[in-house]
Amino acid sequence: MSILKSHWTRILILICVVSVSAYVGNQFLSMHVADPIYANECKKLRLSDYFSDLAGTAGDTDIYLFEGDQEGATVLILGGTHANEPAGHISAVCLVENIDIEVGRLIILPRANNSGFTHNDPQEGNPQRFKIDTPEGERWFRYGSRYTNSIDQWPDPDVYEHYPSGQRLSGGETRNLNRSYPGRPDGNMTEIIGYAIMQLLKVERVDMAIDMHEASLEYPVINAIVAHQLAFDIAAETVMYLQMEDINFNLEPSPKSFHGLSHREWGDGLKIPALLMESANPLQGRYHGKVSSDIIVTGKDKYNLQAAKSGLIEVDYPEEGLPLKLRVARHIAGLTTMFEVWNSNNPEKQIIVHGLPLYDELIEQGVGAFLK
Amino acid sequence: MLKLIYIGIAFIVLILTGKDLFSEKSWKMQLTHLIVLIPLILRVLQIK
Numbered sequence: 001m002s003i004l005k006s007h008w009t010r011i012l013i014l015i016c017v018v019s020v021s022a023y024v025g026n027q028f029l030s031m032h033v034a035d036p037i038y039a040n041e042c043k044k045l046r047l048s049d050y051f052s053d054l055a056g057t058a059g060d061t062d063i064y065l066f067e068g069d070q071e072g073a074t075v076l077i078l079g080g081t082h083a084n085e086p087a088g089h090i091s092a093v094c095l096v097e098n099i100d101i102e103v104g105r106l107i108i109l110p111r112a113n114n115s116g117f118t119h120n121d122p123q124e125g126n127p128q129r130f131k132i133d134t135p136e137g138e139r140w141f142r143y144g145s146r147y148t149n150s151i152d153q154w155p156d157p158d159v160y161e162h163y164p165s166g167q168r169l170s171g172g173e174t175r176n177l178n179r180s181y182p183g184r185p186d187g188n189m190t191e192i193i194g195y196a197i198m199q200l201l202k203v204e205r206v207d208m209a210i211d212m213h214e215a216s217l218e219y220p221v222i223n224a225i226v227a228h229q230l231a232f233d234i235a236a237e238t239v240m241y242l243q244m245e246d247i248n249f250n251l252e253p254s255p256k257s258f259h260g261l262s263h264r265e266w267g268d269g270l271k272i273p274a275l276l277m278e279s280a281n282p283l284q285g286r287y288h289g290k291v292s293s294d295i296i297v298t299g300k301d302k303y304n305l306q307a308a309k310s311g312l313i314e315v316d317y318p319e320e321g322l323p324l325k326l327r328v329a330r331h332i333a334g335l336t337t338m339f340e341v342w343n344s345n346n347p348e349k350q351i352i353v354h355g356l357p358l359y360d361e362l363i364e365q366g367v368g369a370f371l372k
Numbered sequence: 373m374l375k376l377i378y379i380g381i382a383f384i385v386l387i388l389t390g391k392d393l394f395s396e397k398s399w400k401m402q403l404t405h406l407i408v409l410i411p412l413i414l415r416v417l418q419i420k
Binding site: 010013014018025029154155 | 374375390393396402403405406413417418419
């Protein structure tokens with residue numbers, strides 16, 4: 001009793017320490033609960049099936065394999081390489097929950113870097129999750145970070161040296177999956193995830209691979225399709241057909257000397273036509289205001305509008321913002337057109353997918369209408 | 373290995389700060405220990 005009496009302030013502080021730690025710790029650990037995905041009929045695999053060292057780690061992730069009755073092309077689609085680019089993740093979820101395959105195989109990873117979904121970018125004040133209204137009720141999705149969680153890979157070096165090119169980037173990029181390819185089996189977690197995805201591409205004999213991203217409004221490579229030279233014809237034709245429908249994409253060649261990127265290393269290492277799509281995310285970059293669950297979905301932010309009026313950003317930013325439904329619609333229109341272009345160029349090895357939401361449907365009904 | 377060294381250092385600092393809290397007389401200084409102890413606990417438990 002006398003200890004309690006003489007140390008009561010200190011004990012009170014210790015109780016506060018334990019309470020605050022328990023509260024914030026619990027909040028943080030809740031980020032490890034993944035947003036639910038209600039897949040159509042398909043085969044469910046894990047990335048660790050292609051590289052067993054990933055099993056039981058936060059880097060392991062779900063893979064949805066859709067297989068048609070007839071043999072054809074195999075296409076890989078990645079969403080969630082960067083967990084703070086929701087259009088990529090939601091487009092992949094939309095596919096998994098809507099499609100059927102008639103010919104060929106479609107392999108979808110909605111959370112390519114699963115570890116990135118288990119935390120936020122420090123000091124950004126981003127919400128841990130956002131909500132989308134669906135006919136069945138409200139669905140929640142995780143809003144994560146561009147990088148692998150530092151709990152899984154830490155500390156960062158001062159300078160990141162890419163394997164095997166030796167290219168040097170800032171230290172934080174060591175946790176960027178889209179700077180890690182081709183990865184290595186004995187590397188850090190991001191390199192191991194990159195290596196496992198390369199193994200998947202090799203084992204499944206993927207014919208075409210597409211990575212879905214978003215970019216900040218001030219980034220020049222935006223509303224774009226970036227293509228490896230092996231995929232440039234597909235990309236050029238896709239951009240042309242999309243333009244005919246008033247859906248404008250820039251066509252960007254994958255830089256030959258910039259290593260670690262999916263569209264560079266998948267093509268160079270495995271000779272796979274590799275493409276990457278970028279939509280305009282109003283919540284990346286430095287001009288946006290406070291981030292909330294609503295703004296993630298509406299894409300409407302008055303500070304971005306002001307930046308647009310001042311000519312500081314690279315895309316048109318209308319009064320009504322750049323909503324998630326528009327960005328998802330662009331990704332899915334891009335994918336649909338890429339499949340059509342692939343089929344016209346490869347009639348002996350087709351990919352025929354049913355159930356893909358149409359651009360106009362997504363704009364009119366919203367993305368929630370296509371989520372279960 | 374480097375990660376374990378960091379955790380080990382955080383654990384030692386946690387013990388020393390906890391000990392320091394009990395020898396500190398000013399309540400304001402005791403309160404500053406609270407701010408230091410929370411991240412140390414989270415780091416040692418590998419929560420954040």
